[in-house]
Amino acid sequence: MTTPPDVLVSPASSGDADSSESTSGESLWRGAFKRLRRSPMAIIGAAIMVVFVAVALLAPVLAPYEPASTQWTNLSTPVFVQGSNSEHLLGIDRWGSDMLTQLLFGARQSLIIGVVSTLIGLIAGAGLGTLAGGFGGWVDSLVMRFVDILLSIPSLLLAISIAAAMGKSSFALMVAIGAAQVPIFARLLRSSMLGQNRSDYVVAAESLGLRRRTIILGHVLPNSLGPTIVQATLNLATAIIEVAALSFLGLGNDDPAVAEWGRMIVSGQDRFLVAPWLAFYPGVCIAITALGFTLLGESMREALDPKQRR
Amino acid sequence: MDEPLLKVRGLEVHFPIKRGIVLERQIGAVKAVDGVDLDIYKGKTLGLVGESGCGKSTLGRAILRLTKPTAGQVIYNGTDLAQLQGEDLRRQRRHMQMVFQDPMSSLNPRQSVETLVTEPLRAHGISFERHARVKELLELVGLPSSAANRYPHEFSGGQRQRIGIARAIALEPDLVIADEPVSALDVSIQAQVLNLLEELQERLNLTYLVIAHDLAVVRHVSDDVAVMYLGGIVEQAPSDDLYEQPLHPYTISLLSAIPVPNPEVEDRRERILLSGDLPSPANPPSGCRFHTRCPFRQETRCDDELPPLRELSPGHTVACHYAEEILDGKITPRSAEEMLTAGAS
Numbered sequence: 010m011t012t013p014p015d016v017l018v019s020p021a022s023s024g025d026a027d028s029s030e031s032t033s034g035e036s037l038w039r040g041a042f043k044r045l046r047r048s049p050m051a052i053i054g055a056a057i058m059v060v061f062v063a064v065a066l067l068a069p070v071l072a073p074y075e076p077a078s079t080q081w082t083n084l085s086t087p088v089f090v091q092g093s094n095s096e097h098l099l100g101i102d103r104w105g106s107d108m109l110t111q112l113l114f115g116a117r118q119s120l121i122i123g124v125v126s127t128l129i130g131l132i133a134g135a136g137l138g139t140l141a142g143g144f145g146g147w148v149d150s151l152v153m154r155f156v157d158i159l160l161s162i163p164s165l166l167l168a169i170s171i172a173a174a175m176g177k178s179s180f181a182l183m184v185a186i187g188a189a190q191v192p193i194f195a196r197l198l199r200s201s202m203l204g205q206n207r208s209d210y211v212v213a214a215e216s217l218g219l220r221r222r223t224i225i226l227g228h229v230l231p232n233s234l235g236p237t238i239v240q241a242t243l244n245l246a247t248a249i250i251e252v253a254a255l256s257f258l259g260l261g262n263d264d265p266a267v268a269e270w271g272r273m274i275v276s277g278q279d280r281f282l283v284a285p286w287l288a289f290y291p292g293v294c295i296a297i298t299a300l301g302f303t304l305l306g307e308s309m310r311e312a313l314d315p316k317q318r319r
Numbered sequence: 320m321d322e323p324l325l326k327v328r329g330l331e332v333h334f335p336i337k338r339g340i341v342l343e344r345q346i347g348a349v350k351a352v353d354g355v356d357l358d359i360y361k362g363k364t365l366g367l368v369g370e371s372g373c374g375k376s377t378l379g380r381a382i383l384r385l386t387k388p389t390a391g392q393v394i395y396n397g398t399d400l401a402q403l404q405g406e407d408l409r410r411q412r413r414h415m416q417m418v419f420q421d422p423m424s425s426l427n428p429r430q431s432v433e434t435l436v437t438e439p440l441r442a443h444g445i446s447f448e449r450h451a452r453v454k455e456l457l458e459l460v461g462l463p464s465s466a467a468n469r470y471p472h473e474f475s476g477g478q479r480q481r482i483g484i485a486r487a488i489a490l491e492p493d494l495v496i497a498d499e500p501v502s503a504l505d506v507s508i509q510a511q512v513l514n515l516l517e518e519l520q521e522r523l524n525l526t527y528l529v530i531a532h533d534l535a536v537v538r539h540v541s542d543d544v545a546v547m548y549l550g551g552i553v554e555q556a557p558s559d560d561l562y563e564q565p566l567h568p569y570t571i572s573l574l575s576a577i578p579v580p581n582p583e584v585e586d587r588r589e590r591i592l593l594s595g596d597l598p599s600p601a602n603p604p605s606g607c608r609f610h611t612r613c614p615f616r617q618e619t620r621c622d623d624e625l626p627p628l629r630e631l632s633p634g635h636t637v638a639c640h641y642a643e644e645i646l647d648g649k650i651t652p653r654s655a656e657e658m659l660t661a662g663a664s
Contacts, residue, residue, distance in 0.1 A: 036470055037429050209425035216383055217439040217486065218412030231429050 044312040051308035057301025064113055065120040072110040076268055099290055102276065108287070112294055114268040119298065122183050122261075123249040129187025130248075131241050134194025141195065142202025142233070143225035149199070156195045164189035168251065172260040182261045186251050190244055197240055201233035235313040242306035246299035253295050270295050323358035324526050325382070325494055330355045330391035330401070332374070332381045336601060349601045351377040353550035354391070356628070359494065364520065364527040366541030366558065368534060368573075372597050374550040375530050379496045382528070383415055384408055395494075413443050416487035418516075420499035422479035426471040426486075432457070433467040436485045443490060452489075459522070460485040461515060477508035481515065488519060496528045501536060513540055534577060538562055543634070546570050549608040550600055552628065556635035566637040566646060568615045569593075591652050607640070614652035615645050 035043075045051045064071060099108035141152040159167070168185035175181035205211060206229060214224045255261055256271030270291040277287030333348035351374040359365050369375045380386040382393050384400055393400040395414065403411060419425035426435060433449075436456050440447050454464045460481040471479055480500065487495055497516065501509040517540060519525060531537050537544055538558055545555040546569065554567040565571045572591040579585045595612050598604050604611045610621040620640055628636045631643070644650045 035473065036431070037472070209419055209421060210427045212380075212385055213417070213419055213425045213483075213486070214427070214438075216385055216412060216415075216417045217442060217490070218409045219438065219442040220409065223442065228427050232427065 041309075041312040045308060048308045048311065050304050051312070054301050054304030054306075054308060057297060058305060061116060061298050061301060062120060065116040068113040068117055072107075072113045074107040074110045076106065076110050076114045100284070100286060102273070102287060108290060111268040111273060112270070112290055115270040115273060115291060115294065116298075118179070118267060118269040119249050119252055119295070122179060122186070122252045123245050126183040126186035126252070127190065127241055127245050127248045129183060130190025130244065131194055131237070133187065134191040135198050135237060137191065137195040138198030138202065138237075139225065139230060142199040142206070143229060145203075145206075152195070153199070156192045159188070160192040160196075165251075165254070168255060169258065169260060172255060177260065179261065179267075182252060182255055185255065185260075186248050189251075190248070193240060193244065194237060198233060198237050201236050202229050205229045205232050236310075239306050239310040239313060242302055242309055246302035246306070249298055249302070250295060253291075321360070324361040324395070325357075325359040326392070326394040327355060327357040327359075327382060328392040328394065330357075330378065330381060330393065331389050332377050332386055333389045347601055349599075350550050350603060351600055352381060352388070353600075353603070355547075355550075355552055357545065357552065357555075359526055359528055361493070361526055362520070362524055363542040364529055364540050366537035366544040367528060367530045367547060368532060368537050368544060369547035370532060370597060372600070373547045374600065375532075375547050376498050378547070379417070379498050379528060379530050383412075383417055383496060385417075410443075413439070413490040414492050415494045415496065416490060416492040418480075418483055418487050418495060418497040418500045421503045422476060422483045423471065425483055426479060428471055431468055431470055432462075432482055435471070435482060436489050439486060439489045445490070456485045456489055459488065459519065476504050477512060480504060480508075480512050484512075484515065484519070488523060488525070491523065492525070494526045494528065496530070498530045499532070500529065502531065502533065509536065516540065534562075534573065546573070549597060549603055551608060552638070553609065554635075554637045554639075555628070556637075560632075560635055564646070566631060566635065566642045567609075567639050568613045568645065568652075569609050571645070572614065607638075615641060615650050617641060617650065 068076075099112065102108050102111060137152050137156060141149040141156075162170075168189045171185035171188055172181045175184065202225075211224060211228055214228050219227075252261065252269070253271030253274065256269050257275050259275070261269060261272065273291040274288045277284070277289075277291070281288055330352055331350070331354055332352040333350050335345045336347040336349060337343045338346045353374075355378055357365070367375050367378070377386060381388045382400075384393070384403070388401050391401060395411070398411065400408070400411060430438070433453050436453060437447070437449060440452070453467050457464050457466055462478060462481050462485070466474070466478075466482075471482065474482065480503075484500075500516065501512050504512060513536065516527065516529075520527060527540070529537060529540055541558045543555065544558050544561045545552050546561075546567065547553070548569050554561065554565070554570050556566075561570065562574065565574050568591075572593050575589070575591045579588060591614055593612050593614075598608070598611055604622075606620075606622045606624050607613070607626050610616050613621065616622075617640070624640065626638045626640045628638045629642070630636045639645070641650055
């Protein structure tokens with residue numbers, strides 16, 4: 010029962026040597042990011058997202074005119090709206106504001122409301138999901154029944170009720186859209202955590218004597234977050250569409266000075282026959298933005314999926 | 320002999336079988352471990368062998384309280400681990416560690432090696448000099464210190480198992496339970512890992528419980544060997560004793576299945592074949608658990624009466640009513656004629 014000395018001294022020379030010589034390792038997140046950069050879908054999605062965020066942030070610089078001005082009101086009558094020309098690239102809207110300016114400023118609303126509402130949904134949903142998936146037992150039952158109740162109400166109806174109850178404001182819209190997303194995140198995170206709970210490394214962590222809290226937050230949660238992050242990206246697209254939908258229904262901020270794509274479609278629809286572009290441009294903006302987030306989300310799903318790893 | 324490090328008394332792990340959706344009721348139990356007594360002595364290695372599904376892994380996990388035993392005691396330093404709860408149990412865990420079968424799945428893929436091996440120290444509030452301790456641990460298990468910043472998926476199977484071992488010894492435990500420590504590894508690497516375990520035992524004065532299904536592996540590392548069948552220990556003896564003179568019919572048939580690397584001996588060798596599968600632990604046979612497959616079974620006593628573990632020679636215990644008769648050749652295996660005719664043709 011003696012040990013060949015070379016085994017302990019230089020394992021690299023023994024049979025189980027690793028080919029790579031680098032000393033700094035590659036974590037799974039970094040590996041996923043690398044794969045993401047190679048995917049054309051991700052690049053297109055990210056490009057759309059970058060343009061969208063840049064436009065939203067730089068709207069005051071990019072816009073050719075002041076937003077929500079009424080200086081060209083006289084150019085627009087019930088039967089005539091000025092279309093595209095050299096002075097106004099996309100024409101003017103029914104209130105007499107420059108259409109391009111309004112669209113650029115509209116991106117701000119979509120971005121803020123979309124991101125904040127998804128964050129509300131993600132934080133609340135992930136919190137509930139972590140409770141349910143991490144502790145199990147009666148906590149799990151209680152949380153999941155609550156989530157089931159939320160889920161039994163159609164999301165648009167839930168959002169409308171919340172927005173109606175809280176009054177017309179952007180914040181009400183964010184809470185409304187966020188609340189409708191809570192069940193999705195909660196269920197998704199819970200199920201992926203339950204899958205990890207019985208895995209060997211969790212048992213190993215337990216046998217090492219780690220605290221339950223450390224195991225859940227430090228081991229189970231990070232390994233379960235992948236699908237939730239993907240879902241959050243995809244939900245951003247849905248949220249932006251829902252912002253537009255709820256504004257279209259008249260539930261958002263009703264201050265006409267604040268440009269919002271959904272409300273721009275509403276105001277454009279009664280002149281659809283004479284000036285279809287009034288509804289068309291904001292519609293295209295919503296579609297492209299949603300597409301960007303969806304593309305990015307889908308390629309993130311592929312990059313994070315362990316089965317796709319090389 | 321001195322007082323054992325760990326005493327297991329009458330340990331039972333029964334998993335309930337439930338039926339019904341709203342009103343669950345228990346309709347039976349899988350008796351994975353059914354009344355096991357074990358003594359593990361300081362600085363020694365106890366091997367635990369048995370076929371798949373006999374409950375050997377469950378026994379290991381129940382000792383470490385990763386599975387809650389339904390009955391029995393696990394006594395370490397005068398404390399019954401089976402009764403501990405919450406924080407008391409967590410504090411006791413530093414004295415006992417586990418090495419897992421599959422090193423890939425037992426290491427969190429998102430943690431670097433450095434985090435993996437220092438995590439147990441942080442969990443128990445042990446102060447340490449991070450860099451030096453990591454280097455020391457990696458050196459102990461034969462990994463270069465450059466491994467510290469890398470991640471489990473960048474290593475080979477054998478190296479991963481070394482990381483798993485480094486984690487297990489980080490807390491300087493008394494007892495290490497190795498559950499199939501090498502069965503997921505290539506044969507060429509198995510010996511290295513086993514040698515590493517032995518080297519560490521000498522350096523750190525460790526006590527091992529090595530769970531395996533490979534008889535050769537167990538013989539190589541163990542001082543004592545316990546043979547498990549269907550939730551119970553059927554024979555326990557010093558390693559060489561057991562392999563040279565097995566007493567229980569189950570052990571005899573297991574050992575006779577090992578081929579001898581000599582064609583002439585191999586040709587003449589009498590093999591005892593086991594028929595059938597392991598019975599269901601949800602519905603174990605009456606009497607001796609092994610009687611349904613035993614080639615030496617004697618009418619009615621084996622079917623009715625559960626044989627207790629008896630000490631036949633110093634340190635050699637066996638749970639068989641007819642161990643002496645079998646040893647003296649007074650009882651011959653029933654299917655001997657069939658095997659002779661099969662060998663002649």
